[in-house]
Amino acid sequence: MSYSIEVSDLTVYYKNFKALDQLNFKLSPGKVHGILGRNGAGKTTLLMYLASFHKAKHGTIVIDGEDPFENERIIQGTSFIYEKDNTYHYDKIDKIIKSIHYFRPHFDEAYARDLAKRFKIPMKKSVDQLSRGQSSALQITIGLASRTPLTIFDEAYLGMDAPARELFYKEILLEQERYPRTILFSTHLVSEMEYLFDEVLIIDNGKVLLQETNEQLLEKGHSITGPKENVEAFTKTLKVIHEEMLGRTKSVMVYGHLPEQEQRKAVELGLEIGTLSINNLFIHLTREGEEA
Numbered sequence: 178m179s180y181s182i183e184v185s186d187l188t189v190y191y192k193n194f195k196a197l198d199q200l201n202f203k204l205s206p207g208k209v210h211g212i213l214g215r216n217g218a219g220k221t222t223l224l225m226y227l228a229s230f231h232k233a234k235h236g237t238i239v240i241d242g243e244d245p246f247e248n249e250r251i252i253q254g255t256s257f258i259y260e261k262d263n264t265y266h267y268d269k270i271d272k273i274i275k276s277i278h279y280f281r282p283h284f285d286e287a288y289a290r291d292l293a294k295r296f297k298i299p300m301k302k303s304v305d306q307l308s309r310g311q312s313s314a315l316q317i318t319i320g321l322a323s324r325t326p327l328t329i330f331d332e333a334y335l336g337m338d339a340p341a342r343e344l345f346y347k348e349i350l351l352e353q354e355r356y357p358r359t360i361l362f363s364t365h366l367v368s369e370m371e372y373l374f375d376e377v378l379i380i381d382n383g384k385v386l387l388q389e390t391n392e393q394l395l396e397k398g399h400s401i402t403g404p405k406e407n408v409e410a411f412t413k414t415l416k417v418i419h420e421e422m423l424g425r426t427k428s429v430m431v432y433g434h435l436p437e438q439e440q441r442k443a444v445e446l447g448l449e450i451g452t453l454s455i456n457n458l459f460i461h462l463t464r465e466g467e468e469a
């Protein structure tokens with residue numbers, strides 16, 4: 178089971194500061210969504226509203242067809258995994274894992290114990306005795322094993338080493354096959370995680386910069402490399418998001434639909450066309466207005 182999300186005209190203020198500005202988007206159920214944005218863009222603010230921590234005052238949020246705020250069904254079906262979660266501070270891990278099913282009806286205790294073992298979480302310790310990486314791994318273990326229809330990971334991997342993160346990503350893919358749910362990832366490790374995303378939402382200065390499926394986004398990013406004059410002539414009418422010189426060769430990154438006919442023209446001009454990663458697109462699309 179998985180929840181759909183529809184956000185309309187959502188604006189959020191912290192006193193006079195507008196952190197989210199008229200957000201409008203829909204997130205398809207059963208997909209993994211990468212929620213990307215620079216520091217301070219508004220990701221955590223948005224995710225807290227989607228996790229029903231606050232009531233939307235300006236605009237609306239509809240999750241699985243209902244207003245999620247103080248909505249028992251939606252809250253029970255939503256996991257929010259974030260760094261500052263102190264819910265289980267002094268409890269022993271073994272006890273925590275035994276008790277989750279009381280409030281998470283789909284919690285799979287055997288799976289949680291298996292994951293905890295693979296993350297090497299010391300079961301006899303209490304949460305306050307865990308290292309930072311172990312504490313993140315525990316939150317992730319609970320998040321994955323809860324199998325909630327909406328699961329939100331807000332930079333949930335903090336402190337986890339590379340092998341532990343790799344295990345986390347593999348489990349996401351396996352779990353999505355076994356029990357598909359709506360997963361939201363806020364992350365700064367874009368290059369490492371982009372293969373997990375079905376869809377990408379980029380927030381920039383509190384606004385939606387773009388929302389695309391992974392394939393659509395990758396189809397829109399191209400690198401064009403070749404002799405300076407030819408590259409400049411070819412990209413004159415395109416949206417150039419980055420450029421650099423390598424000796425006499427120029428390489429530019431462009432964003433937008435590039436029809437096959439245009440691509441053939443580029444090849445005839447002796448230009449090389451390559452693809453861009455989501456990380457490249459993210460870096461250069463959110464850099465606008467900033468000195469490179």
Ligand SMILES: Nc1ncnc2c1ncn2[C@@H]1O[C@H](COP(=O)(O)OP(=O)(O)OP(=O)(O)O)[C@@H](O)[C@H]1O
Nearest residue numbers: 191192194196214215216217218219220221222223
């Ligand atoms: N409690 C608060 N009071 C005032 N301003 C806040 C508060 N919480 C967040 N903000 C501001 O709102 C903006 C968005 O913050 P938010 O934490 O949502 O960003 P973020 O995209 O998650 O950033 P990061 O990637 O750095 O975690 C920032 O400018 C931040 O300073």
